[in-house]
Amino acid sequence: MPINPDVAIGAALPDRTFSWSASDVLLYHLAIGAGSRPGDHLDPHALRYTLDDANLQVLPSFGIVAPSFHETDPPPLDLPGCDINLAQVVHGAQEISVTGPLPTSGTATLSTRITDVWDKGKAAVIWQEGTAVSAEGEELWTVRSSIFVKGEGGWGGDRGTSSAVEIPDRKPDADTSYDVTPQQAMLYRLCGDRNPLHADPAFAQAAGFPAPILHGLCSYGIVLRTVTDDLLDGDASRVAGFSGRFAGVVFPGETIRVQAWDSAEDIVVAATIASPRPERDGAPVLADCLVRRA
Numbered sequence: 001m002p003i004n005p006d007v008a009i010g011a012a013l014p015d016r017t018f019s020w021s022a023s024d025v026l027l028y029h030l031a032i033g034a035g036s037r038p039g040d041h042l043d044p045h046a047l048r049y050t051l052d053d054a055n056l057q058v059l060p061s062f063g064i065v066a067p068s069f070h071e072t073d074p075p076p077l078d079l080p081g082c083d084i085n086l087a088q089v090v091h092g093a094q095e096i097s098v099t100g101p102l103p104t105s106g107t108a109t110l111s112t113r114i115t116d117v118w119d120k121g122k123a124a125v126i127w128q129e130g131t132a133v134s135a136e137g138e139e140l141w142t143v144r145s146s147i148f149v150k151g152e153g154g155w156g157g158d159r160g161t162s163s164a165v166e167i168p169d170r171k172p173d174a175d176t177s178y179d180v181t182p183q184q185a186m187l188y189r190l191c192g193d194r195n196p197l198h199a200d201p202a203f204a205q206a207a208g209f210p211a212p213i214l215h216g217l218c219s220y221g222i223v224l225r226t227v228t229d230d231l232l233d234g235d236a237s238r239v240a241g242f243s244g245r246f247a248g249v250v251f252p253g254e255t256i257r258v259q260a261w262d263s264a265e266d267i268v269v270a271a272t273i274a275s276p277r278p279e280r281d282g283a284p285v286l287a288d289c290l291v292r293r294a
Contacts, residue, residue, distance in 0.1 A: 011113060027191060057236040061221045086195060087207045099138075164288055176258050178258065180252055258271050
């Protein structure tokens with residue numbers, strides 16, 4: 001069969017050594033909407049994302065894209081025991097945890113393995129975990145992610161578990177909207193994800209979408225940045241981790257509504273579409289989201 005769990009689970013992917021610079025950090029922040037509000041070009045807090053001076057900070061979600069930031073080919077799917085193609089795949093869930101503020105430049109090695117393969121009947125879910133270690137041997141961050149592979153389930157395997165995050169039954173502590181620009185996906189693809197699903201109308205239609213969709217990780221970064229700005233004084237060093245499940249798609253030109261509920265430990269987050277079109281208004285974007293405080 002196209003996916004062989006006996007081969008895939010536990011398999012290690014080749015280590016990846018990579019480097020990044022302050023210019024990469026700036027581009028990433030701009031691609032997830034930093035500096036887009038009126039007055040941001042004059043605001044010292046906002047400039048921490050977009051000006052390469054001593055105050056430049058790194059939003060933790062940058063660690064997810066840093067290993068592939070300089071790649072220009074579509075992401076490969078050469079996973080051990082998994083014979084799948086790009087048109088079958090959508091991002092399922094993503095989590096990152098950082099050990100401290102990320103450096104604005106550096107070199108690290110990412111070691112990744114496949115941890116689980118779930119059988120969802122009409123699809124398969126493949127989970128990976130990776131750890132990034134600096135050239136000096138310091139652990140910088142860990143990532144955990146899943147991909148949803150359409151048409152590859154049904155072999156009678158483990159269906160997996162769920163970890164739903166309960167939305168508090170009260171008014172959110174922050175409620176903000178972000179207008180996704182028409183060219184947002186084109187800008188974000190310069191951060192190392194050239195999947196044609198986000199740029200090529202013909203490819204998107206072949207994959208079952210009426211038009212190219214925004215990268216899930218772009219939505220993910222937009223949401224984390226928004227919550228950081230709204231509830232953590234725009235201070236990226238106060239974020240220890242962020243997790244979420246990709247619950248729906250965003251089309252360039254739509255608006256993402258980010259609601260957040262603060263607590264002493266975690267910040268619960270919900271992201272939906274705010275649209276004048278009834279069929280899209282309230283559509284989920286990210287679910288089961290938690291921002292962990294440093």
